[in-house]
Each structure stands twice: as C-alpha cells, then as structure tokens.
Amino acid sequence: xxxxxxxxALFVFDLLIRLKPQxxxxxxxxxxxxxxxxxxxxxxxxxxxxxxxxxxVCVMSSELxxxxxxxxxxxxxxxxxxxxIEDQQWPPDESTLSKSGSPHLxxxxxxYDIARHQIIExxxxxxxGRKVIVFNACRMPPQHQLDHHKLLMYLKGTLDQYVESDYTxxxxxxxxxxxxxxxxxxxxxxxxxxxxxxxxxxKALYIVxxxxxxxxxxxxxxxxxxxxxxxxxxxxxxxxxLEDVVKCEQLVIPARVKEYDNxxxxxxxxxxxxxxxxxxxxxxxxxxxxxxxxxxCSIIQPNTLFTSAPPISQSCAVLLPTxxxxxxxxRRSANVTLVKDVQLRYNSGGTVDFRExxxxxxxAVILKTFLRELPEPLLTFQxxxxxxxxxxxxxxxxxxxxxxxxxxxxxxxxxxxxxxFLAQVSANSEVNKxxxxxxxxxxxxxxxxxxxxxMSLSAIGPINNFTRTLLDQQHLVFT
Numbered sequence: 503x504x505x506x507x508x509x510x511a512l513f514v515f516d517l518l519i520r521l522k523p524q525x526x527x528x529x530x531x532x533x534x535x536x537x538x539x540x541x542x543x544x545x546x547x548x549x550x551x552x553x554x555x556x557x558x559v560c561v562m563s564s565e566l567x568x569x570x571x572x573x574x575x576x577x578x579x580x581x582x583x584x585x586x587i588e589d590q591q592w593p594p595d596e597s598t599l600s601k602s603g604s605p606h607l608x609x610x611x612x613x614y615d616i617a618r619h620q621i622i623e624x625x626x627x628x629x630x631g632r633k634v635i636v637f638n639a640c641r642m643p644p645q646h647q648l649d650h651h652k653l654l655m656y657l658k659g660t661l662d663q664y665v666e667s668d669y670t671x672x673x674x675x676x677x678x679x680x681x682x683x684x685x686x687x688x689x690x691x692x693x694x695x696x697x698x699x700x701x702x703x704x705k706a707l708y709i710v711x712x713x714x715x716x717x718x719x720x721x722x723x724x725x726x727x728x729x730x731x732x733x734x735x736x737x738x739x740x741x742x743x744l745e746d747v748v749k750c751e752q753l754v755i756p757a758r759v760k761e762y763d764n765x766x767x768x769x770x771x772x773x774x775x776x777x778x779x780x781x782x783x784x785x786x787x788x789x790x791x792x793x794x795x796x797x798x799c800s801i802i803q804p805n806t807l808f809t810s811a812p813p814i815s816q817s818c819a820v821l822l823p824t825x826x827x828x829x830x831x832x833r834r835s836a837n838v839t840l841v842k843d844v845q846l847r848y849n850s851g852g853t854v855d856f857r858e859x860x861x862x863x864x865x866a867v868i869l870k871t872f873l874r875e876l877p878e879p880l881l882t883f884q885x886x887x888x889x890x891x892x893x894x895x896x897x898x899x900x901x902x903x904x905x906x907x908x909x910x911x912x913x914x915x916x917x918x919x920x921x922x923f924l925a926q927v928s929a930n931s932e933v934n935k936x937x938x939x940x941x942x943x944x945x946x947x948x949x950x951x952x953x954x955x956x957m958s959l960s961a962i963g964p965i966n967n968f969t970r971t972l973l974d975q976q977h978l979v980f981t
Contacts, residue, residue, distance in 0.1 A: 616652050640756050654695060661696075667703060675710060788848075812854075814919060834863045834866070879951055880913055885905055898971060902975065
C-alpha cells in the first residue's frame, strides 16, 4: 500500500497516542481527515494502529484545519485527558528559585501559595523596549497541589500592570507533564478570560522548546484564536535563539530547561548545531551601555562628575519639548535596529541626535534600556531589602531621603535628574496619561532588581510603590 502525503497527518497521530481510548473518537471527529483505525488496549495501554492509503487520507490543509464550531461535541474539549510523553526524571529545581519572590508576601496573602512556586516572573525589558513576562511550566506543581483558577488570577494580576504598555510573553514549555498540566478546558477558558486589553499590546509570544504535542494543541485551538494573535506566536527551538529578543542572562532560566537545551544540542549532528549565544565582548574605550555608572559618567568629562549619564540626560532633553504631550509615552516599543544603532553610536563615542530620527519613542526606549543594562541597578543591590520592605516604615519621607542620600554620588545625581524629569512628565498626565503610578510601573523594575535579575509579582509591588512615593515626594526627598 503506497504511503504518500502522510506528514501533515502525523501531527494528529502524535496526538492520538496521547489520548485515552474514549477521547480518540472525539478528536477524529473534530479534524477533517478520513482514516481507518483500530484502538486496542493491552494492559491498560492505548495503542493506535492506523491503516492509511492515499485515498483514505484527505487533509484539508497542511495545518490540519479543524472546525470547533458550536456543536455539542465542542464541550468535550475540556474533558480530553492528554498524557504527554515527556522525560519526567528531572530533579527538583529549587536551587534556582529567585530570592526576590514570595518571601515578600505574607503567608496569609491570597496569592502566597501561587507566588512561592515562582511560575511567573518579570524580567525587565527585551531588546525592543518591551516588558518581558516569563512563564515556567517546569515549576508548576502537580495538579492537586495547585489552584489553577488562582494561577490564572495571579497571571492576570501581573499582566494588569503592563497591558497598557507593549510587552512580550516567554513560555518555557519543557517540564509540562501529565502530572502538572492544566486541562484543555482550562486553557480554552484562560484564552477567553484575557480580553482585548490583554491581547492588544502583547507583541510576541515565544514558546521555547515546543513539542509536537504543543504544536498540535495550537492547531486544535486555531478556530478560537484570532488571526492577529496567531501571528504573534513564535516557536523557539533553542535558548540561543532568544538572544535576538532578550538577553538570556537577565532571565532566570530554570536549570531543568538549560539541561534540556544542552541535551537537544548534544543530539544534533555537528553540522546541524544551532549557533551558541555570542560571548560578551570586552567593553569599548567609550562604552556607555552595560558598564558601571561611574565609568559612563566620567566619559564625557574625565575626572569630573557629569550631571548624569549621557543616555539619561540626552534622552530627557529631547523628550522634554516633544514627549510631554505624547499619550502613553514610555509605554511603546521602538524599532530594534534603530535602538542597536543608537547604542553603537554611544558606545563608539559618536554623537547622537534623536531629533534626526523623528521617533520620540526611540529616546524613551533608550532611556529605559540604559537603566536596565547597568550591571548594578541605579538604586543599587545594597538598598534592595530596604526598598522591598519600605512599606513597613512609619516616617517614609525621612527614611526615603536617608536611603537616597546613601547612594554613590553618580547614582544620586542620575536619580535626581531622572526623577525631576519624570515629575514634569506626570505634571502633564491629563494629556499623556502617565501619572506617577503609571510611571512607577514602567520605571520601577528598571531602577531596582534582585541580584538574580528576576522579579515576581510579590517583589514588583513594593518596588513600584517605592518609586511612586519617590515621585510623589521628590520635592522633599531631593532638598
């Protein structure tokens, strides 16, 4: 019997062998494909034997178009019991959990039991100036130990802080097993739960280490996924491919995911090896981005403290006359090619004139990028614990003044310059919609982060609150 044009059908066959016998007929009914199959059970194991001839395979498209209409059978979607074929012999990943996570939530906080797993993290901005939200499947505990409804609310709580800005979602798929996976019904309901305000500004969803299972799942869900959202989904086979989007060092990637990535690489032939992440190049003589603040502050005037780091002062200077009237300033991303070009000009000692580029958002992105690429945050690692616990202090203005004045001189000068400028931005909030609270959400994670670079919802809250208070009281703090 000739076997031709079977590659598209293999997506479905891969799914079939993961189903329980009672669910196989449902899937076959949903996909527009005709085949002859027998389902036999041996010792409780489901085996699918498929006899296919060219005339019996009728694939409507290479993507296996499916029709999940309003038929009663659609309700069965949430009842599918998929048993993913994954390597489940990985050790716990406790050693890599961020130290900046759930300890900042009291044990009786409604989201404490979700935050402590650190399934969801925030990792600064990507190469396009967009906030990065990370979802780690391998950190999901077994189903009976996790309230999936709470997980959904926790994810929404995280995204609520960023949905008015452009953002990127990175999903590490490895580690999702039959023990910890949510139901298909939950996935369907979760997609519907996130209305247009969540989907509008998500610029990309990166699925790292996708399996045939997840690809097939997305095909089955295609009818309920909008065309625009579908175009934002990207598959990433190896961690090195993420470097085009975000610096991997700022992502606290679970050890299990790294080991799996190495395992995939080792299985490839030498000629098929994907490129490794490029090594960090030594700093240029006039390097400004990614070097300690005191170095870039002394580049323009050696042996003299510059008022502020050039990317801060020059970005603010161009934004003052043009950006104060722009609605949502600091919330939009910029062309990554232009961002890299500006960084190269700064690092090469060249002149940067933002007015020539005719994109006010570019200056805003450069400002945030500079802050995020500092080896140590502007508010310094030393003040991290004091700031995340700042809400417990009574006389906050005096305490904040003391903390800020303890900063190194170049940090204090740059922070004062930046906060004074942002106060002018918020003074025009009726036009640009950037209140102190909104500015704190944008700049908080760029002013302070933990030594492991990642933050959970529990750490972001205190940092953003501190930033908002600093903006509210800047006239008292910097006097």
